[in-house]
Amino acid sequence: MKAANFLNLLLAVALVLLCAKLCLSPAPAPAPAGPASAADPEAPAPSSALAAEAAPAPLGPWRDVSPKDAVMDPAAIGLRDTMLLASGRKGDFNAMTIGWWGTGVLWKKPVVSVYVSGSRHTWGFMETNETFTVCAFPDGYESALMYMGRHSGRDGDKVGPAGLTAAFTDAGNPFFSEAQLVLECRRIYKTVLDDHAQLPEEARRLYDNGMLPHTMYVGEITAVRTRVPKH
Numbered sequence: 001m002k003a004a005n006f007l008n009l010l011l012a013v014a015l016v017l018l019c020a021k022l023c024l025s026p027a028p029a030p031a032p033a034g035p036a037s038a039a040d041p042e043a044p045a046p047s048s049a050l051a052a053e054a055a056p057a058p059l060g061p062w063r064d065v066s067p068k069d070a071v072m073d074p075a076a077i078g079l080r081d082t083m084l085l086a087s088g089r090k091g092d093f094n095a096m097t098i099g100w101w102g103t104g105v106l107w108k109k110p111v112v113s114v115y116v117s118g119s120r121h122t123w124g125f126m127e128t129n130e131t132f133t134v135c136a137f138p139d140g141y142e143s144a145l146m147y148m149g150r151h152s153g154r155d156g157d158k159v160g161p162a163g164l165t166a167a168f169t170d171a172g173n174p175f176f177s178e179a180q181l182v183l184e185c186r187r188i189y190k191t192v193l194d195d196h197a198q199l200p201e202e203a204r205r206l207y208d209n210g211m212l213p214h215t216m217y218v219g220e221i222t223a224v225r226t227r228v229p230k231h
């Protein structure tokens with residue numbers, strides 16, 4: 001065989017091998033819901049959101065905690081940096097992921113404050129309902145929380161696709177069966193955080209793309225139910 005023919009043969013074999021490798025390689029896995037990104041300005045620092053998702057552990061029985069005790073020792077009741085805010089009634093409610101919130105005492109009442117942009121579908125529910133709930137979830141619901149924070153109830157049901165189940169308290173407030181902690185709240189104050197002169201520089205930039213300002217809702221915590229994963 002001439003040297004040129006031998007080279008051509010070698011090239012052909014290499015090409016066949018390359019094609020076989022490309023065809024047999026597994027398709028890339030679909031991108032996971034993933035951690036919060038720059039597109040989620042209210043997301044907490046990535047450490048917790050980046051935690052690998054564990055299979056949720058079964059939860060123990062519900063335990064009622066006094067709202068005053070709950071705000072004095074928030075870690076003990078299972079508050080998380082990323083939670084779900086829900087408002088409305090059965091058949092007409094909405095929920096979204098929140099990363100901005102705070103618990104404390106105001107006017108001698110145990111309170112939680114949440115911050116909802118006027119661009120959110122949930123905002124309308126917060127405006128028309130005096131009550132809302134804040135739910136925390138055990139490990140294993142990170143992607144459900146991301147789903148609820150990246151889809152709008154305006155576009156259709158997102159609770160089912162997120163793998164969550166809506167339930168309602170005795171008072172008729174929405175919460176989620178998978179939650180580990182439910183704070184039931186009654187709004188006692190609200191104000192729109194739209195005084196740009198007072199906003200820190202980095203907060204001012206959040207609204208450059210047209211996002212409406214956040215409204216701060218302060219809710220008196222009227223009931224707290226919590227439970228811990230079974231071991």
Ligand SMILES: Cc1cc2nc3c(=O)[nH]c(=O)nc-3n(C[C@H](O)[C@H](O)[C@H](O)COP(=O)(O)O)c2cc1C
Binds near residue numbers: 152
């Ligand atoms: C981790 C995370 C935290 C978020 N925190 C807030 C928040 O505190 N306030 C807010 O207005 N939006 C927040 N968002 C954005 C809303 O959850 C998101 O826009 C959601 O799709 C709104 O849903 P809705 O239109 O059904 O109300 C957050 C999103 C993520 C992913």
